Structures are given as structure tokens and as C-alpha cells.
Amino acid sequence: MEAHTYVGQAVKALLTYPLCDRCLGRLFALVGYGLSNKDRGKALKTLILMELHNRISNGDRGALELFTRLAPNMGDIAKPLYKKLVGKELEVKECYICGGKLDELISKFSTKISEVLEEGGFKSFLIGVKKDSELIRREEEVANTVRIPTWESVRNELRREIGKKVMNETSIPVDFTNPHVIIHIDVDKDSIELIIPSLMILGRYWKFGRYISQSKWVMRNGRKKYKLSVTEVLENLSESFKSTNVSLHASGREDVDVRVFGNGRPFVIEFRKPLVKEADLSKLEEYVNDVTPWLKFRLERFCGRRVIKELKSNEARKSKVYRALIYVDKPLSEDDIEYICSFFKGRVIEQRTPLRVLHRKKDILRRRSVREVKGILIDPHIAEFLIHAEGGLYIKELLHGDKGRTRPSFAEVLGCDVKVLELDVVWVS
Known part of the structure; x- marks a missing residue:
């Protein structure tokens, strides 16, 4: 088998490491279309067995020696031919990367995440996998050793396969740009963490009175220094998004005794861990403008964190x-x-x-x-x-x-x- 072919590269990998179908197939993830890594790995192992069986049948003793070295690293697929040719049961080795547990991991995390999404009433999701894990370190070792350029990370496969199963089980879609919740998987700890991205609204405010602070100003005795602040008024919107807390990011800060007229001061209001991600901004604007006559707000649009950086940069x-x-x-x-x-x-x-x-x-x-x-x-x-x-x-x-x-x-x-x-x-x- 020529070393430069995909089959030859697969043989090289299997001579060094025992690999399950998924972990072998993932080394060739960038070639072939519409195939799962499991399909790729099984297909490569099947081709290897067919080629070796043919050569052994034609009296190639070198092929038999190669087969007996490869078979323990190929898994159950090699058992029938091994028994036929060698005359005894094959003892297969565990996959070096995942221990043969990748299918189990995908199934287990898919079920756990599906339950969490449905219980929480989330509208969309995105899967993330923690970088530092023994699984990933082993995979990187294999990739660096066999030097096959077509591999993809197991993190990609876990995100993709778990995401597909969760969508099938819940009908909740994946959203790559603005997910309702991000779920981080820690393979080593067998746990998941829910991260609800902040929701941000770009707007402008006007101050028609003096001694109104931008942020809530609390003195050491626990009392507010000023009766009114821009942030406190905007906090009234928190209930609309069921968020845990609110932060104001403004383009500069005027003194408390300074009014703001003209085109207003630009700001972004950030709602952290919102359970609700949609709202009619015109109705929210009307609501917040009824709180006090001393402040006026215009809520322009939902935005991303990049807008905060633009507000703060090059002041x-x-x-x-x-x-x-x-x-x-x-x-x-x-x-x-x-x-x-x-x-x-x-x-x-x-x-x-x-x-x-x-x-x-x-x-x-x-x-x-x-x-x-x-x-x-x-x-x-x-x-x-x-x-x-x-x-x-x-x-x-x-x-x-x-x-x-x-x-x-x-x-x-x-x-x-x-x-x-x-x-x-x-x-x-």
C-alpha cells in the first residue's frame, strides 16, 4: 500500500495507534463530501482489510505479518478475518484517543443538553467544547505524529454531532451569530456550563436636569448621593428581558451637574444573562421615557459588543x-x-x-x-x-x-x- 495514498496514510496511523472508526476517519475529515467521520474510518479499515486479504490469498507473507500487526489496532471489524487467517480470537485494543467512548459521549451529552434546553425554554443554542482535555491532547499527539494534513479537531466533531442530535431531539435550532444560550462541554469533568450571552441595545440619552449621575452613586453609608441616575432608569427594562443585571457603556461621561441636549449622548445598555432575547424597542422606549421628565431616551437598535468598543475607542x-x-x-x-x-x-x-x-x-x-x-x-x-x-x-x-x-x-x-x-x-x- 503506497504511503502517499489515503489508505497508506491510514495504515501508517494504525501501525502506531489503535483508533476507532470515528478517530481514524477524523484524520481524513477534509476529504469526501456527505460522509461522517465514522463512515470514513470504517471505509478505510474495510479497504485495508480487502487489500491485505487479497495479498495474503496470493501468498504474500509480508501482508500477513502486516495484518497481524494492524489487526489489534483496527477494532472489531478485523475480528472475522483474523480468526480465519490466524485461527484464534483477536484481542482488540482501546482507541488511543477516546477509549472507544466517543459515540457514548455524543449520545450522553446530547441527551443532557436537550433536557436543559427544553426545561429552560431556550429558543436557540450553540455548542462549545473546552480546549484543555485529555481527549484533545491525545488527538493532537496523534496528528503531530502521523502528520496527515486533512484532520479536524475532535472539538469540531463533538460540536457538530451533538448539535445535530440536539436539533433532531428538540427542534431547537443552532444559531451561530446570536444564540440564546451557549453550552460549554467539559469532557474531562463530564459536565456542561450554560452561558447566556448579554443582550445589548444602542441608544442615546438626554439630561434635562442637573445633579443626575450617569451611574448609580452609593455613598459609604449605603445611601444614594443623587436621587436619579441614567443607569437606574434604564434598569427598569431589565424585567422585559428577565436579566440578572444591567451595565451602561457610554461615549464619555458628563459631570452630574451638566445637562445633555442636542443629539444626546450615545450609549449601549447591556443586559446580562437575559432569558428573553426579543422585544419591541419602540414600546420599551415609550416605557422608559415615562419614568421621569428629567431624562429622555432613544433606543435605536440591538447591537453587538463591537459597538461598545467603537464607543470607547478613540475618544x-x-x-x-x-x-x-x-x-x-x-x-x-x-x-x-x-x-x-x-x-x-x-x-x-x-x-x-x-x-x-x-x-x-x-x-x-x-x-x-x-x-x-x-x-x-x-x-x-x-x-x-x-x-x-x-x-x-x-x-x-x-x-x-x-x-x-x-x-x-x-x-x-x-x-x-x-x-x-x-x-x-x-x-x-
């Missing part, structure tokens, strides 16, 4: 427009307002971590640009500005200077103290 490249109302302790003129607008247009600001957040953030120097400033003088001590700035620039510190930690600042350029009376976000890119 500095994004820009925001703010409305700031300030008080200065010296009289201002229209010329002062005009100078501020001209001076800060395109200006790069050097800003150390603000004193007010230094207790929770590393003290670093960041450079961010102000793109444009427009302002009006309301009275000699009060002015209003629209500030278009790069994401990541602390606007309050841009205005009052933060004791020289932000330069240049409005206070430095005006040569007087600046007090921020109001600050609002009016646009988020």
Missing part, C-alpha cells in the same frame, strides 16, 4: 460642543469676548489631571485642542460661550484654570477668576 478624536455660562470678578467688554473667541480658536491646551478627579485618576499631562469658541456678553460680569472642543478636554478646568494645571485657560487669558455657573453638552460627535 480623543471625537469632539463635543458645550454651552458654558460663567461669572468673572472684573467687568468684561465686548472686545474681551471677541479676544477670547479669537485666542482659543484652534488652540492646543495642556491640561494636567484635574484636582477634583486626582484621587481616582493618574496625574498625567494631556494635550487637547479647542476647535472654536463663540460668545456673548450678558452683563459686565456674566458671559455665555459655545465651545467646540476635542474629546477628553475638561471644560470646567479650561474655564477656571484649575490653579494653573490647565493652560491656557479663560481665567489666565482674562486675568481674573472665573466661576462656572452652568455647563451643558449640546452636541456629541
